[in-house]
Amino acid sequence: MKRYYDSKFDRFIYVDKAATDQFWDEHWQMDDFRKAITSTPNSWVAKITKKYLSAGSRILEGGCGQANNVYALHKSGFDVIGLDYASETVKKIQTNAPELSIKLGDVRKLPFDDNYFDGYWSIGVIEHFWRGYDDIALEMERVIRIGGYLFLTFPVMSSLRQWRAKNNKFKKFEDYKSEPDGFYQFALSPNSVIQHFNSLGFELIHSKGLDGIKGIKDEILFFNKLFQKIYNSKNFTVKILRTVINSITAHHCGHAKLLVFRRK
Numbered sequence: 001m002k003r004y005y006d007s008k009f010d011r012f013i014y015v016d017k018a019a020t021d022q023f024w025d026e027h028w029q030m031d032d033f034r035k036a037i038t039s040t041p042n043s044w045v046a047k048i049t050k051k052y053l054s055a056g057s058r059i060l061e062g063g064c065g066q067a068n069n070v071y072a073l074h075k076s077g078f079d080v081i082g083l084d085y086a087s088e089t090v091k092k093i094q095t096n097a098p099e100l101s102i103k104l105g106d107v108r109k110l111p112f113d114d115n116y117f118d119g120y121w122s123i124g125v126i127e128h129f130w131r132g133y134d135d136i137a138l139e140m141e142r143v144i145r146i147g148g149y150l151f152l153t154f155p156v157m158s159s160l161r162q163w164r165a166k167n168n169k170f171k172k173f174e175d176y177k178s179e180p181d182g183f184y185q186f187a188l189s190p191n192s193v194i195q196h197f198n199s200l201g202f203e204l205i206h207s208k209g210l211d212g213i214k215g216i217k218d219e220i221l222f223f224n225k226l227f228q229k230i231y232n233s234k235n236f237t238v239k240i241l242r243t244v245i246n247s248i249t250a251h252h253c254g255h256a257k258l259l260v261f262r263r264k
Contacts, residue, residue: 001184004173005165010157012165012187013173015180019128024086028066034096036066043072045121045151050076052149052260057118060143062107062136063125067093070100073121083107108135115145124256126193127154127185133196141200144263150202155187156257158215190257202261210256212249213242219253 001016017023030036046069049059055077064070064082066089073080083105084090090104105111107125120140126133140150157165164170173180194204209215217227230242246254 003170005170006173006186007165008176009192010162010165010189011192012155012157012161012170013180014184014186015182016184018182019184021086024065024084025088028086028089028092030066033066033092037068037071037093037097037100040068041072041075043069045069045123046072046076046078048151048258048260049073049078049119049121053078053119058116059119059121060110060112060117061121061123062110062140063122064093064102065089065123067097067100067102069121069123070102071097074100078119083110108139110139110143112143114142115148116143117148118145119149119151120144121151123151123153124155126152127188130179130183137196137200141202141263146263148263150197150259150261150263152193152197152259152261153210153256154193155185155255156209157187157189158209158254159252160215160219161187164219190259193257194259197259197261201264203264204259205262206258206260208258209250209252209254210246210258212246212251212253212255214255215253216249218255 001014004013006013053059057078059073059078059080061070061080061082064084067082070080070082080101082100082102085104085106087104090102093100093102103111120143126136129136144150198204213227213231217224217231230238230245233239
C-alpha cells in the first residue's frame, strides 16, 4: 500500500484498493462467519462502553463490518443496532447471527429519528471518504441524544508519523484536483478531528492511542520483523508482552486513536 503525506491537512493518504461496498464484502469473506462474529464477546469495545453507559442503553455501530462488536455489546446487555452498506456482509450476519439487529444503510444518511441513540460507535470509518466526513459527523450529531456519547476511532497522525513526515520521509501529495485511483483511507490529524466535533457541540472527555506496535512496525524498518511476529502471535506470554508494549508506545506511536465525546 502506497502512502503520501498531505502537508496541507497534515495527514497521510493511503492508496491501494478503494474501500467500496464490494471491497468490504470481499474483505469480510470467511469460512466460519458465525465464529468470526462471536469470537470476542468481552471485547475492549464492550468494556469501554460500560464505563459510560448502563445496560439497556441504545447504541448504534455505524459501519459494523462483520458485527463482532455488535455481538459483544449485545452480550453485555445493550440495545444495539449494527449498520453497514456492504450488502452481502449484512445478509451473512443476518443469516449467521439472527439474534442481532443488523441493517443495510449508509452512515451519511441514517434511517433513524433525531436523538435516537444513547451511544454511537464508529470504528475505522470516517477515514475512508475522500471528500471528508462532514456528512457522517452531522448524522452522528443528529441521532445521538443530548448527554449521549460518541466513541470514535480512526488511523492517526501520531507524534512519530508527524516527526517522520516533517523530516521528508514520505513522498508529498500535491494533486488536489481529483480523488487518486485506489484511494483507501487517510491517517488523520487528531487535533483536526477534535476541533471538527467540538464545532458540532461534542465535548471531548477521553483520548487514547491504540496499537503502538503497528504504529512502530509500519514506520521503523528496524523493528518491522520482530514487531510483526509479536503482532501476529497467538502465544499467551507474547500476548501479555504485546499488551505491555502497546500501553507504553500507543500515546506517541499508535496507529490509531480512540476519542470519546459527550454531546452537549
